[in-house]
Amino acid sequence: MKILGVTCLMLALLFSFSLYLDILQGFDFRTSLKNAYNPFVVMETPELVVLFLFVFILFADTIIAFVQKKKGKTNKTKT
Incomplete structure (x- = not known):
């Protein structure tokens, strides 16, 4: 985050x-x-696709790391 x-x-x-x-x-x-x-x-269409792909990867990577971190904390508290 x-x-x-x-x-x-x-x-x-x-x-x-x-x-x-x-x-x-x-x-x-x-x-x-x-x-x-x-x-x-x-910007032409391929340039826009690459730009949105980079932005998507930035957001997706952050969200996935956050979910995994949260999931790891809940698993530790249950055991």
């Missing part, structure tokens, strides 16, 4: 930093959002 939390925190901080720099350059907030979202708009 720590890896997922750190990843989400880094995403939020970098996204906000990008928006802040665009606003400092004189863009309004709506244009700053468009500039941050633009790299995902121009």
